[in-house]
Amino acid sequence: MTQQERLTIATSEAPGAIGPYSQAVQIGNVLITSGQLGMNAAGEFPKTVEEQTERSLLNVKAILESAGFGMENIIKTTVFLQDMNDFQKVNEVYATFFAEPYPARSAVQVAKLPKGGLVEIEVIAVK
Numbered sequence: 001m002t003q004q005e006r007l008t009i010a011t012s013e014a015p016g017a018i019g020p021y022s023q024a025v026q027i028g029n030v031l032i033t034s035g036q037l038g039m040n041a042a043g044e045f046p047k048t049v050e051e052q053t054e055r056s057l058l059n060v061k062a063i064l065e066s067a068g069f070g071m072e073n074i075i076k077t078t079v080f081l082q083d084m085n086d087f088q089k090v091n092e093v094y095a096t097f098f099a100e101p102y103p104a105r106s107a108v109q110v111a112k113l114p115k116g117g118l119v120e121i122e123v124i125a126v127k
Contacts, residue, residue, distance in 0.1 A: 006025060008025075014059035020113060030125070032122075039052075040055060049118045052118045079110070090119055103123070
């Protein structure tokens with residue numbers, strides 16, 4: 001197996017990394033994003049979990065598009081929730097971003113998200 005070039009993906013259309021990590025990394029035809037909080041590029045959070053879910057997925061979309069991928073290329077998502085009671089609200093917004101065949105998905109409740117976020121979403125995409 002030959003070693004493929006590893007590309008760091010970054011866009012100003014999504015919040016910059018708040019630690020020592022990349023917005024996304026691409027190797028060959030695979031792109032993996034870091035978790036995207038539901039804040040805008042200026043670091044501001046909307047108030048509701050629905051708005052934060054939409055913003056998180058818009059951030060994911062911007063990162064994908066900056067690397068020449070689209071939402072249809074996503075094969076796996078992981079959704080981190082501050083409160084699992086928000087699962088249905090998140091699902092309603094999430095469903096507006098995807099069409100069948102849906103990507104595989106995990107959803108977990110965590111004790112706390114960075115910067116007090118209510119939701120964070122990471123994805124794996126393949127072209």
